[in-house]
Amino acid sequence: MEIRTSGQLYRKLFCIDTIILCCVVLAMMVYFFTSMRNRFLEQNLDYMGMMRESADSYLEETSDIAEYMHEDLYKSDMELNDALHCLTDGPADYQQYRLDTYYESKIREYKGIETFFKDGFQAYQSLSIIMLYSYERGVVTEYTRDGKSYKRYGDKGFLQRLEQGDLVEEDCFFYLKEIRDPVNMQVRGCMLLGFESSKFESIRRYYSKAELTVYNDAGTRVFDSNGKYKISEIMKAEKAGALENFLGAYVEQTQTGRYHTISYLEKSRASAVPAPVILMILLVGLGTLALGETFVRYHLKRLEKRLDRILDGMTKVMEGDLKVRIPSDRNGDELDVISTYFNEMCINLEEHINKRYLAEIEQKNAEMAALQNQINPHFLYNTLEAVRMKAICNGDREVGKMLYSLAVTFRAQLKEADVITLAQELHYSKKYMELFEFRYPGQFETILECPEEYLQIPVIKFVLQPIIENYFIHGIRMKEKDNFIRISVERGKEVRIVVEDNGNGMEEKVLAAKNRELEEDFMETRASIGVANVNRRLKAVYGKEYGIHMEARPGGGLRVILRFQPQEESAPSGQ
Structure with missing residues (x-):
């Protein structure tokens, strides 16, 4: 008869769960991508606003500087009069005025307009050039930061720009301050x-994604980081209230005096998500998908195993084995109901057969008893897990923790390979000691010391549990509260696991005899059979030069040293 398995159902459920999982992960990735787009949009708009504020702040700062210098000029009669004569007198008359003033005033240092401008350049680093223009003579005197001055006549273009207020030159923008004679209030020049x-370029570079444009009332460009649009077109769109549509961007605009500031962020770039972020979302999605697939596979594999147990039980019944029983009290679902009914069916069927074939069943019982001894020991572990879950459900978490520690230890003994990592061995030892913490609450302290780089060292399993058990049977001082057991790992030419306690210890003669037995690998007595067993296993696997050595601990107690040399390059997974 053909034996059927649950593989077909497994594949069908796996495909359905995979499709659902992919849809969920895809929806999660879309959600995160949309959230990141909104976040970058909000962040970029904030940067755009801060860039506009920085540009406005610079314009206000320069306007204030121009106002301060204009006010300071009127605070000094010598410097103001020097400026007025510079604007109205010819070169010879101006120099004669300076000499006469210096002679009549009998001062050590003559402070004229050049000194005033020099002090201004030193006080304000953003100030790059100063011009004096005489309305009467039409002469422009240009002063630079290096202390030099140049004279020239204002041409027609200069006068036209001056009348229009178009005070912009290459890499420079100006503020005009008229100079009046305080005696008759006549304007002599400006x-x-x-x-x-260039300061605007620094501001724009700091807020890299947004664009910045600065121009004056006359429509002359002061700074434009993009350069794609004419200022006249921008002014026309601004006047029509369609600047945002014209630029295809989010826009913020302000005006400071005669200067206009526009910061804008193209909508196609505003919410763009950087490639590394997209890659991160993709990797997280794939990782989640892989983790979900692993969980689904694990869950369905468990389901498949339970179905296979039911099918195997049915097959055995068909073959005449009525002693088969299927665990039915672990999950409380429909499969457990089927298992319960199946077990009851087997019991009822067995009772019915007993009535008619008692003699044959007696012989069968003997065979069943033999088979019963071969039941997979995993049942005990599964039962412990079921009891633990029942205890947790009933609110008894302390019993649950005890059962969990016991189950971990029992599972390691049943399922783990003979060679495990040092991390696993320390984990099982910790769980084993937790059982004694429930037995002796508050009477001892557990210390585990192992550098992280040693955790993956391979070692045969259950080399520490007998040592720990030996301490709790013979070493712990029941009347004291300061007991401790420390497990530390050292490595030089060999690996040393040191189990140290402050317990009862051993007498010197007994300790010497015990070390002789361990060295020669024989037992005179059955005392500490677990320690001798570990010593024999270490010597058998790693060589006779390795094993266990005991020594007295200074201050009382015992130090048990386990020595071995792991075969790291070709460590077997099981023996």
């Missing part, structure tokens, strides 16, 4: 204070 426009 002072043009020029500031660096």
Whole structure:
């Protein structure tokens, strides 16, 4: 008869769960991608606003500097009169005025307009050039930061730009301050204070994604980080209230005096998510999918094993084995109901057969008893797990923790390979000691010391559990509260696991005899059979030069040293 398995159901459920999982992960990735787009949009808009505020702040700062210098000029009669004569007198008359003033005033240092401008350059680093223009003579005197001055006549283009207020030159923008004679309040000329426009480039570079445009009322460009649009077109769109549509961007605009500031962020770039972030979302999605697939596979494999147990039980019944029983009290679902009914069916069927074939069944019982001894010991572990879950459900978490520690230890003994990692061995030892913490609460302290780089060292399993058990049977001082057991790992030419305690210890003669037995690998008595067993296993696997050595601990107690040399390059997974 053909034996059927649960593989077909497993594949069907696996495909359905995989499709659902992919849809969930895809929805999660879309959600995170949308969230990141909104976050970057909000962040970029904030940067755009801060860039506009920084540009406005610079314009306000330069405007204030121009105002301060204009006010300071009127605070000094010598410097103001020097500026007025510079604007109205010819070169010879101006020099004669300076000499006469210096002689009549009998001062050590003559402070004229050049000194005033020099002090201004030193006080304000953003100030790059100053011009004096005489309305009467039409002469422009240009002063630079290096202390030099140049004279020239204002041409027609200069006068036209001056009348229109178009005070912009290459890499420089100006503020105009008229100079009046305080005696008759007549305007003699003007002072043009020029500031660096390269500062706007620094501001724009700091907020890299947004664009910045600065221009004056006359429509002359002071700074434009993009350069794609004409200022006249921008002004026209601004006047029509369609600037945002014209630029295809989010826009913020302000005006400071005669200067306009526009910061804008193209909508196609505003919410763009960087490639590394997209890659991260993709990797997280794939990782989640892989983790979900692993969980689904694990869950369905468990389901498949339970179905296979039911099918195997049915097959055995068909073959005449009525002693088969299927665990039915672990999950409380429909499969457990089927298992319960199946077990009851087997019991009822067995009772019915007993009535008719008692003699044959007696012989069968003997065979069943033999088979019963071969039941997989995993049942005990599974039963412990079921009892633990029942205890937790009933609110008895302490019993649950005890059963968990016992189950971990029992599972390691049943399922783990003969060679495990040092991390696993320390984990099982910790769980084993937790059982004694429930037995002796508050009477001892557990210390585990192992550098992280040693955790993957391979070692045969259950080399520490007998040593720990020996301490709790013979070493712990029941009337004291300061007991401790420390497990530390050292490595030089060999690996040394040191189990140290402050317990009862051993007498010197007994300790010497015990070390002789361990060295020669024989037992005179059955005392400490677990320690001798570990010593024999270490010597058998790693060589006769390795094993266990005991020594007295200074201050009382015992130190048990396990020595071995792991075969790291070709460590077997099981023996």
